[in-house]
Amino acid sequence: MSETIDTLTEVPESVSSEKFVEVKYDDSIPNNVDLASDKQLQRALESWHPGYLNWWKDMGPDGFQDAEVYLRTAVGVDPAGWAKFGYVKMPQYRWGILLAPKVEGRTIPCGRHKGEPVWQEVPGEYRSLLRRLIVIQADTEPASVEQQRYLGKTAPSLYDMRNLFQVNVEEGRHLWAMVYLLVKHFGKDGREEAQALLERRSGQQGNPRILGAFNERTPDWLSFFMFTYFTDRDGKMQLAALAESGFDPLSRSCRFMLTEEAHHLFVGETGVGRMIEATCTAMKKAGISDPNDTAAIRALGVVDLPLLQRKANFHMSVTRDLFGSEISSNAADAFSAGLKGRFNEAGLTGDDHQLQDATYAVTRVVDGKLVVEDVPALRAINCRLLDDYIADCQGGIDRWNKVIEKAGIDFRFTQPHKGFNRRIGEFGGHRISPAGELLSEAQWAAQQGGWLPNDADGAFIQSLMKPCVEPGQYASWIAPPRMGINGQPGEYEYVKIA
Numbered sequence: 001m002s003e004t005i006d007t008l009t010e011v012p013e014s015v016s017s018e019k020f021v022e023v024k025y026d027d028s029i030p031n032n033v034d035l036a037s038d039k040q041l042q043r044a045l046e047s048w049h050p051g052y053l054n055w056w057k058d059m060g061p062d063g064f065q066d067a068e069v070y071l072r073t074a075v076g077v078d079p080a081g082w083a084k085f086g087y088v089k090m091p092q093y094r095w096g097i098l099l100a101p102k103v104e105g106r107t108i109p110c111g112r113h114k115g116e117p118v119w120q121e122v123p124g125e126y127r128s129l130l131r132r133l134i135v136i137q138a139d140t141e142p143a144s145v146e147q148q149r150y151l152g153k154t155a156p157s158l159y160d161m162r163n164l165f166q167v168n169v170e171e172g173r174h175l176w177a178m179v180y181l182l183v184k185h186f187g188k189d190g191r192e193e194a195q196a197l198l199e200r201r202s203g204q205q206g207n208p209r210i211l212g213a214f215n216e217r218t219p220d221w222l223s224f225f226m227f228t229y230f231t232d233r234d235g236k237m238q239l240a241a242l243a244e245s246g247f248d249p250l251s252r253s254c255r256f257m258l259t260e261e262a263h264h265l266f267v268g269e270t271g272v273g274r275m276i277e278a279t280c281t282a283m284k285k286a287g288i289s290d291p292n293d294t295a296a297i298r299a300l301g302v303v304d305l306p307l308l309q310r311k312a313n314f315h316m317s318v319t320r321d322l323f324g325s326e327i328s329s330n331a332a333d334a335f336s337a338g339l340k341g342r343f344n345e346a347g348l349t350g351d352d353h354q355l356q357d358a359t360y361a362v363t364r365v366v367d368g369k370l371v372v373e374d375v376p377a378l379r380a381i382n383c384r385l386l387d388d389y390i391a392d393c394q395g396g397i398d399r400w401n402k403v404i405e406k407a408g409i410d411f412r413f414t415q416p417h418k419g420f421n422r423r424i425g426e427f428g429g430h431r432i433s434p435a436g437e438l439l440s441e442a443q444w445a446a447q448q449g450g451w452l453p454n455d456a457d458g459a460f461i462q463s464l465m466k467p468c469v470e471p472g473q474y475a476s477w478i479a480p481p482r483m484g485i486n487g488q489p490g491e492y493e494y495v496k497i498a
């Protein structure tokens with residue numbers, strides 16, 4: 001499991017001379033968008049900045065604002081070397097505005113404007129649709145920081161604590177990236193939306209975050225690793241789809257965000273992988289071969305594999321809801337307008353990128369049965385992205401299974417049926433088992449504790465959530481990483497707690 005830069009984020013050959021536009025760090029807001037030349041925009045962002053810092057202090061990592069954290073900061077957008085590492089107190093992190101280089105001659109890759117030059121300004125007829133997409137993307141970024149606010153206090157190591165804070169500051173930067181677009185391109189409405197982004201709160205009854213999964217709790221580190229594997233992967237897919245946008249500033253913002261996102265996915269994949277490794281090692285050492293011998297396994301201070309599967313089931317299902325309804329006229333409108341493509345749109349072959357006649361197979365619930373129906377592909381854009389997401393999730397799951405197989409334990413992680421535990425879209429309102437059987441409410445109630453984390457699971461997990469903050473020490477339930485961050489050893493003092 002190595003940290004890789006997603007291939008989608010590779011910069012095409014035909015980048016303009018902006019490729020080497022330096023990030024200006026003397027400006028109060030580091031940027032590669034020549035902010036200094038647009039005084040009005042600069043003032044608007046500078047007046048948003050104090051509110052952002054207040055939000056960070058109120059809702060960012062609780063109890064660690066004065067800690068010195070070994071963080072990477074983006075200092076450029078060249079894929080060959082764009083980050084520097086060093087100790088930073090998080091409120092002093094240089095959150096900047098960074099766009100990937102402009103691709104000369106880029107054209108709109110899909111929809112009714114396919115082939116026309118990309119827009120540098122907001123196309124008037126699509127203004128509100130575009131703003132909505134940017135606001136929804138923006139809203140998820142602070143939401144995840146809020147969800148993870150208390151995790152520092154129970155970190156299983158300084159290495160993991162640092163990774164949590166790295167993810168948090170970069171989600172903060174992603175908020176900056178979207179706020180830049182709102183403030184620069186949407187005038188007064190954009191400034192109001194930017195303000196509202198600092199006011200909504202994850203899980204708050206009166207003023208919640210927009211999408212469901214971002215109002216769920218992230219109460220423990222198992223949730224954090226599952227979230228960064230499964231939910232950040234929705235981030236990857238959505239950002240990749242928005243990177244295909246005909247609105248070029250959005251495309252360029254998302255392309256650079258994807259570069260950072262790769263590390264978040266790495267944190268999730270290796271985090272879950274290291275938990276599995278700790279469990280398998282402890283089971284072998286104790287001579288336990290039955291993965292369902294829960295009491296004996298838990299007594300070893302590690303997490304049993306069926307519980308990890310239940311956690312994964314929860315995160316997979318709530319994340320699938322983030323794709324919206326499988327059949328969606330909103331998604332069709334965004335595609336036809338050229339505002340949001342499919343995954344890897346420009347690289348897809350085999351259709352006209354307008355989808356006037358194409359169909360796509362969608363699983364639906366009809367008359368109490370699951371059936372597959374061909375529907376107009378244009379209306380099934382969300383379904384296709386969800387299917388691409390499910391395929392993308394499988395790589396890490398296969399790698400986790402290899403660890404278990406190597407240990408000789410008879411257990412394999414699987415993805416539940418697409419309709420399992422869904423609230424949004426075709427399966428919302430139905431009860432479907434992980435194997436894909438439609439169930440009655442009573443059947444669901446009788447069995448869901450075996451499929452989703454139950455109360456006993458929650459209590460056990462909480463019993464493990466004790467901080468482990470000596471350099472080089474790791475909690476019993478997670479194996480040390482193979483490699484440290486930026487070539488540093490595992491025992492490096494990644495966070496100097498104040």
Ligand code: BYC
Nearest residue numbers: 136137140144211212232235238321322324325328330331
């Ligand atoms: N919860 O036609 P529909 C990330 C709303 S994650 C609540 O079904 P549409 C990250 C929907 O807004 C990536 N409401 O769906 C990860 C609409 O409301 P309005 C975030 C929901 O519009 C980890 C109505 O239901 N980015 O970056 O085609 C850490 C009917 O909508 C939900 C994006 O999502 C839900 N789950 O698609 C940090 C990209 N689902 O407008 C960050 C931008 C739907 O009628 N967003 N609704 O009031 C989009 O592309 C689309 O808005 C969605 C929904 C894919 C989310």
